[in-house]
Amino acid sequence: MKSKSIAKVRNSRGGSAVELALGAILMITLSALAMNMILLNFAMCLNDAVCRDAARAAAQTSGKAAALLAATTQLKLHATDGVFVSQPILTSTADPDFVYNDYGGNPPANQSSYVTVTTSVTVKVPAPIVFFGAKFYAKNGTLIMQRRYTFPIIKEQYYGT
């Protein structure tokens, strides 16, 4: 008699545990996705701001070397946790990721000399998904986000005529 009642209590407890577990799985999944979203949104916004600042800084210089230095300096100013979101980097210092085109001091009509900067951040996400148009590498569950901005060069090098 006692063992029957205990078995029934366990069954009922087990049933609620399963319900709780199922609910928890659903909530954990949603939480993981939410965390993904927060992390990715943070990373994307960060990378966007970094890229914009780097391009603006590079546009205030009058030479490619100085532009690279200015852009790199800006990258260092935007610190990250380094665990989930990596420190932003210049994707490359070569065309088309980094372009410093001042047209030798003679830009064509209705064109401005410009600098293009591309930056990247790597994000580790709990549940990898394609997000915000980011380039997805199924490697260690990381996403690499890239952003490119083109700004007019304000401080042009003077070449003479």
Place this chain on the structure above:
Amino acid sequence: MALEQTKTSKLFPSRRRQKGQAISVLIVFIAAFVVAPLCFVCYEMCLYNLAKQQLKACVDSAALAAGATVATSDNVDPSTTQVGAKTTAMNMFRQNTVLAHSLSDATESSSLPMSPAANKAQLYFQYLDPVSRQAVPLGSTNGKIIQVTGAFGFVPFFSKFLTLLGPYPVVERSNGGLPQLDVVLCFDISASMDDFTQVSVVNRYNINKANPKLKQANGYKVLLKGPLYNAFKCTSATGTALNATYPQELDAGGGAASFSAAGRGANTGAIAPNASATSFTDVVVNIDGTSDFSKGITVSGCVFPAGNVGLLVEAARGNFESVATASAAGVDYTTWGVAPKAGYYAAYQQSAQAQRHPISDAILAAINFYTIMNNDCDAHFSLVSFGSDAGTTSKQVCDPDYATLGNITDNPSTFVSNGSPADPMAPLPPNPGIPLVPTSGPAYSNYGSVVTSVQTLIAYGGTNIAGALQYSIKQLQSSSSGGLGLARPGAKKAIVLFTDGLPTVSSLGGDPTADARAQAVAANAAGIPIYCIGLCLVPSLQSLQTAVLNDTNTNASTGGIAAISGNNAQFYQATDPTQLNQVFENVARSLVNLIR
């Protein structure tokens, strides 16, 4: 008791199951209809926010491009400049992306609000009055801020599932152009500022001095010709003190030829006193701009035939104003093909002033700079001309240095001409300073005053860069910091230093170069950039000038004035006077900013 327990145990599981089912249904319901939609909405909001952030940067880029185009435009027609700026801004905008969608097919909208298609962008341009911040028609001279409004057709990612309609326009706005600016132009008027004027160095002599019975007339032997600096074989880094035009300081030529005051004789109405010699008596400007006066020129009806340097000499002395004067002065004009008449002196002086190099080029470039700034931004101007002293008032003149005029005290009539009083230094060369006016509004910009004053400048004196910088900084500093408080609150401050040489004198009492650098340190502390424009026409001297004016070496003892002053100041070196316009435009461009 046992029966009750049995009843309870029978009832309990069924209640638990019902609750469990309800909780499960509730969890699924909440997950499906609350949490998931909230996640989607959050996602869309994040995406929208990102689109907004990216569009803002793209619009900033376009506004900066427009502002930079306006600043570097040497077209003084506002309409043409503004249309060009719009096109450049649009081209810059098209190089960017929003949410990975290219903006290469962005279009211009003619009105607000804009309704771009899905994942497409539109731009709307308008020009604003910097004072009232109201929109003005295209071509208005008050349109000094370009406002770029961008719209992007945002399409929600989950719109298909959630039947969200779209596109929703993301709108951002940015103002580009030159900021409110208080700018002081320090303009070098040292004697070397006309060193590259094409001149003929002449010995005017009496062709029959040895035989008084023969016709007494003047002959003209050209001893040297070409740019003043080169003709006299000058090698000094600070140029020559001899001027191509009044006040000439003929004794200061140096090197290649010596001046003879006795040989020059009375300036007007008298025949040359001496026979032909190797010393020069006159330096005249080749008013056709050639090195040997090979083209000739006609000015205000006065004909100057090609190659006739004698006519230049006599016109410059005022001996060609009438037949009587010319005859008394021994001018044998019968073979020249032209007859004396009133106006030759004025015609020569007018042309000679325009042919002074590089000062006349610098004056035109400075006027262009003032005009561009006046057209493109809410700017207030100051002019500080500097030779041996810095100009601080509009009527200030140079301190005369009679010692450098050689033996003028022995022979004062040597330098007298019809157009000047007896004193060769009267009227004294202008050394104006037009201070800033702190009252807001275009009426107080000083534009008219600085343009008028800069046109009167004559090369004379040393190069007192320290004094000019000191007075400029003082103008821009507030009274509480020991300055004159002539800058407007909130206005960006800048000093533009234009010089053709190196510091040679200092009104501060120390070493001229060290004093100039010390002023750069003071400018740095005051947050004022000193943009340096060095005009250096002698290749071997360019490194010397760069060492003093550069924007790379910030050492206060050995560095460049631009670098020491910091605050993004730059140094531009022009090696030809024709480059000056572009250099001044580069300075204007580097001041471009986003305006909030």
